[in-house]
Amino acid sequence: MDKGFLISKTEDEIREIFSSLGEKSFRTGQLKKWMYQLQPFSAMSNFSMQLREKLEQRFEMGYPEIMEKFVSKDGTIKYLLKLFDGNIVEAVVMKYSYGNTLCISTQVGCPMACRFCASGLNGLTRQMYPFELITQVLLINRALGSGREITNIVLMGTGEPLLNYDNVVYFLREIHKEEALGISYRNISLSTCGIKDNILRFADEDIPLTLCLSLHSAINSKRSMIMPVEDRIPLQEAVRAMEHYQKKTGRRIVYEYIMIGDLNIGDEDAEALWQLVKGQTAHINLIPLNGKVGNFREPTRHEIHSFLQKLKDRGLSATIRRSLGQDIEGACGQLRARYLENEIR
Numbered sequence: 606m607d608k609g610f611l612i613s614k615t616e617d618e619i620r621e622i623f624s625s626l627g628e629k630s631f632r633t634g635q636l637k638k639w640m641y642q643l644q645p646f647s648a649m650s651n652f653s654m655q656l657r658e659k660l661e662q663r664f665e666m667g668y669p670e671i672m673e674k675f676v677s678k679d680g681t682i683k684y685l686l687k688l689f690d691g692n693i694v695e696a697v698v699m700k701y702s703y704g705n706t707l708c709i710s711t712q713v714g715c716p717m718a719c720r721f722c723a724s725g726l727n728g729l730t731r732q733m734y735p736f737e738l739i740t741q742v743l744l745i746n747r748a749l750g751s752g753r754e755i756t757n758i759v760l761m762g763t764g765e766p767l768l769n770y771d772n773v774v775y776f777l778r779e780i781h782k783e784e785a786l787g788i789s790y791r792n793i794s795l796s797t798c799g800i801k802d803n804i805l806r807f808a809d810e811d812i813p814l815t816l817c818l819s820l821h822s823a824i825n826s827k828r829s830m831i832m833p834v835e836d837r838i839p840l841q842e843a844v845r846a847m848e849h850y851q852k853k854t855g856r857r858i859v860y861e862y863i864m865i866g867d868l869n870i871g872d873e874d875a876e877a878l879w880q881l882v883k884g885q886t887a888h889i890n891l892i893p894l895n896g897k898v899g900n901f902r903e904p905t906r907h908e909i910h911s912f913l914q915k916l917k918d919r920g921l922s923a924t925i926r927r928s929l930g931q932d933i934e935g936a937c938g939q940l941r942a943r944y945l946e947n948e949i950r
């Protein structure tokens with residue numbers, strides 16, 4: 606009989622496994638503590654030898670493993686993590702003066718097919734499991750040192766987090782707990798393409814993190830050219846859902862905006878952006894496209910600063926970011942332009 610992998614089970618499923626072995630449900634909490642230390646069955650000293658053997662006969666733990674590590678000259682580290690089924694995901698550590706930010710993936714592959722992103726090219730392979738999400742963070746935390754090395758987490762790697770909703774919400778609640786990493790929700794950012802119904806649902810979860818909407822254009826026809834999600838969920842609906850989240854949590858909305866030459870950085874784009882977000886407690890992260898991606902060209906330095914000025918002239922809060930880890934293709938999921946950010950002004 607093939608062994609299963611405990612890492613792919615939910616907490617409820619693990620409880621059922623213990624129940625089927627005639628064990629009480631508190632064993633689940635004990636197991637989770639061992640998992641959060643990335644320990645094998647053999648180290649689980651508060652389990653009887655008999656119980657450990659029974660578990661070992663049926664399961665492997667299946668923790669993620671670091672397959673490769675690339676270090677950029679700017680200090681950014683990209684890890685390739687091998688999952689229990691052989692799939693590979695990336696995680697990237699960015700070093701800032703205030704601590705280490707870890708960018709993680711939430712799905713293997715991605716169904717969203719954004720045109721500027723390599724991660725969506727082959728569609729969705731599978732969801733990442735809750736304990737896989739948690740242990741990837743703990744694994745990298747351990748690789749960085751012996752303490753709480755990771756201070757911030759961004760769910761901005763491969764995948765649309767709100768389409769792996771239950772697993773991501775479980776992950777957020779757990780990683781926030783002291784027995785995992787005790788990360789404050791204020792130090793977590795989640796980026797979504799604007800899955801409206803799940804943003805509204807998320808607003809009721811009492812998880813006040815920084816929610817970021819991948820906007821990239823405030824003009825429906827242009828956004829549709831680069832983000833197929835626009836045809837199903839128009840940006841105005843996504844923005845209304847973001848406003849609802851902001852009202853429920855008090856957290857500032859963040860809009861992410863990849864600047865693409867000849868596409869979304871003209872006068873009409875600035876005006877549409879202002880019309881869309883005026884009056885909101887919001888910030889716009891401008892992320893210049895890095896290099897040529899498909900038919901898209903990176904903006905010139907003049908274009909970048911000119912677009913920023915157009916937004917500032919309209920009273921919008923906006924900053925330009927630059928990519929970190931370019932020499933190791935550090936941007937999560939090989940995105941050339943997103944997320945690995947370092948404010949430059």
Ligand code: SF4
Binds near residue numbers: 717718722723762938
């Ligand atoms: S940008 Fe994000 S949501 Fe879009 S295809 Fe890439 S990984 Fe998926």
